[in-house]
Amino acid sequence: MGAGQSDGRPTVAVVGATGAVGSVMIEIMNARESVPWGEIRLIASPRSAGRTITVRGVEHTVRALSPEAFDDVDIAMFDVPDELSAEWAPVAVERGATVVDNSGAFRMDPQVPLVVPEVNGSRVTRRPKGIIANPNCTTLSMMAALGRLHEEFGLRELVVSSYQAASGSGQEGVDRLRAEIEAVAGKQVGDRAGDVAEALAAAGLPEQSPFRAPLALNAVPWCGSRKEDGWTSEELKVRNESRKILDLPELKVSATCVRVPVVTTHALAVHATFGREVSVEQARRSFEQAPSIVLRDDPDAPEGPDFPTPADVVGAEPTYVGRLRQAMDFPNTLDFFVCGDNLRKGAALNTYEIAETLVSHSSVGE
């Protein structure tokens, strides 16, 4: 165990403790007693330093980000923008910490494992840079389910379309969607682009938005930044991160990422082709045995079909899976719908679970 332990208990730091994901992280630490941390250190920008936040019943004062803030830290969980992670994660490592980073800065670095504990948790022990990356929230929302099926049936191909929540764009995204919904609600506002734009302007909303088009009463097929050949960064992340996590460098993937007017929880329609034959019954059994998956899939329930929707999953830790169908025209292929809270399993929770895995492997500070 690392240098910062007191009574054998490791010291953990939450970097970005006052942000949207950081706040969920603290909720999770309050709810989960799994790791008896020694010291809990909250770190944020100098602007937020000095604020107090109660964690596990004890009031903590937020410290400003500085090299010294990482002294004696065993595990530093980073929930900050890419450029801050790129700059500060190596500083934390140099001071002796193992970093679990939720930014995109290190995910595709071959010397940095990209970890979903229930899929490839053992990878936490091989971290030559002292950094472990947490996947992108869209990839993560389907990865527990896909990892499970891959283990049993051997994943070969993946065609996915996403239904992504506004909070994937942070608090700014949530605020924008809420304001847009308010602007178009109950006023007989038309649903043509011009009508919506007019309503948003009348409500005083700036034209500048985290989204590339109005999101209220709409669906916006553009998430992230533009990459080569018409792809978005989000779509390439789904492809590249899925390949890395599942250790399938040749996995065939096509993704179309679309933002929908949902506040929290990403959903994905998944068309997955396997190397071996797979039935709906086999897949259901597989999911039922997975502790981090909730199966809600009963099309023939007497009270009407049961399936998960994003609203059902907000605040929940597991991934919800439903609408399982055997593709009629594609051999060894399942179609299904999966929902994951993008702030929890998609971000804070998985980061925390990586930290838990590190502690249980007793490999911190080795």
Add this chain to the structure above:
Amino acid sequence: MGAGQSDGRPTVAVVGATGAVGSVMIEIMNARESVPWGEIRLIASPRSAGRTITVRGVEHTVRALSPEAFDDVDIAMFDVPDELSAEWAPVAVERGATVVDNSGAFRMDPQVPLVVPEVNGSRVTRRPKGIIANPNCTTLSMMAALGRLHEEFGLRELVVSSYQAASGSGQEGVDRLRAEIEAVAGKQVGDRAGDVAEALAAAGLPEQSPFRAPLALNAVPWCGSRKEDGWTSEELKVRNESRKILDLPELKVSATCVRVPVVTTHALAVHATFGREVSVEQARRSFEQAPSIVLRDDPDAPEGPDFPTPADVVGAEPTYVGRLRQAMDFPNTLDFFVCGDNLRKGAALNTYEIAETLVSHSSVGE
């Protein structure tokens, strides 16, 4: 030409003239002068009979549905529920009319052509039952684009996920979504299922809804009724109608249909595999030459990426296509996003275009 013509001009009837699609049909007849109809006859349920509606500057009194209402009619356009079409379309045919039916009653009948004029318009001449069917609105929203690509590159496989609008469930669906949006707007309503349900109950909304779950701030992966093996009626329509329209009985199709909180315009994320090599540039050229398709696809535009969203397409006649990408890992495969106004091209407009095609083939009443 048929018996009802006056001065060689055919008589047309709109059955269901006072419904949601019927109203759009009358808008279209006002906007399009393509066919100089002789008589225009508006027909609806006895409840709506006697109402007056102005078409092309002339006030028309709505007639009650009856066998005699079809006397001397050349073309009867039906926009009524399946069971009414099943009962009344044969009556209209018996009285001498050719029926263009927008219900699901006859679509898969092998003796009834299923027509999208720009894809298989010539099929209107072979109608042994005197009935031509208009496809389901979800299928229609992508069919102009797919028909175009199929003609050039030979379609083989289709994986689609839909983003379907509330108006696909009729005026009832629109009213419900509007009421739900109003109930959750601007009140710091949480986005968990329980919070939303509470807000809807507090706003006095009945639990009974056209949707299987709250739609505001949500996405509902269930459209239509339950069919075998976990599929919905909507998903099977996408498969079976695509096969029939494109005359590809072996076409491989998997569809996942999802309702989103959009009022009008269905969107689809399409992953289409062809028999021949296809590039984004070739596909763009193909779409640019199609009069019924608007291409909005410029990921590298200086002011930021350009693509269509449902709001851009409300009230528009063409199908909008964008986000064209060559699938990285699948040969001969394109990914794209397509939007079509489900009340226009998806319903009233295509029905009307079938009627126009009938007239231009001068085959009415033959």
